[in-house]
Amino acid sequence: xxxxxxxxxxxxxxxxxxxxxxxxxxxxxxxxxxxxxxxxxxxxxxxxxxxxxxxxxxxxxxxxxxxxxxxxxxxxxxxxxxxxxxxxxxxxxxxxxxxxxxxxxxxxxxxxxxxxxxxxxxxxxxxxxxxxxxxxxxxxxxxxxxxxxxxxxxxx
Numbered sequence: 001x002x003x004x005x006x007x008x009x010x011x012x013x014x015x016x017x018x019x020x021x022x023x024x025x026x027x028x029x030x031x032x033x034x035x036x037x038x039x040x041x042x043x044x045x046x047x048x049x050x051x052x053x054x055x056x057x058x059x060x061x062x063x064x065x066x067x068x069x070x071x072x073x074x075x076x077x078x079x080x081x082x083x084x085x086x087x088x089x090x091x092x093x094x095x096x097x098x099x100x101x102x103x104x105x106x107x108x109x110x111x112x113x114x115x116x117x118x119x120x121x122x123x124x125x126x127x128x129x130x131x132x133x134x135x136x137x138x139x140x141x142x143x144x145x146x147x148x149x150x151x152x153x154x155x156x
Contacts, residue, residue, distance in 0.1 A: 049116050055080035059142070062123070066131045066138070079139070084153075085147025092154040100156035107150040115145025 018025040048079050052058055055077045095104055118141030126136045 010061045035102060053116075053119065055146070063135065063138070066126070072135070072139075078144070079143055079148050083143055087147050087150030088153050091151040095145045095155045098155075103154040105152065108148050108155070111148035112145060115141055115148055119145060 014025070058071050058075050063076060067073070091104070091108075095101055098104075119138065122134055122138035122141050125137060129137075
């Protein structure tokens with residue numbers, strides 16, 4: 001089996017990196033299948049989750065099962081968009097002078113996944129706790145998810 005260098009599959013910037021740091025490229029090649037598999041699994045699960053968390057259709061219907069208050073239902077897209085865009089100002093300030101963004105990306109990406117799990121936990125609380133309590137927990141989890149998504153965009 002030939003390496004990616006022998007096949008000429010590396011981009012010009014990676015060819016320079018390979019010349020300066022061949023051990024780095026060797027490490028990439030060793031973990032290529034693992035990284036590809038996990039990234040595909042993460043992307044697929046995240047895409048499915050985002051489809052289920054649509055702020056314009058699915059989530060308002062879900063919340064309408066907990067409350068008939070039109071103001072709360074109407075706030076859901078506002079929470080989503082404000083949670084996505086306002087934290088970007090803070091995140092841009094935090095990362096603008098950094099040389100490396102990976103730690104921020106990983107921290108906030110995990111936070112985003114925790115938000116998804118909290119939303120799932122809120123859905124599982126229906127019928128166990130009172131609807132106002134479940135609604136409050138859901139709104140917190142939903143806001144947490146969107147804020148961490150907003151923090152993630154500038155370093156990404």
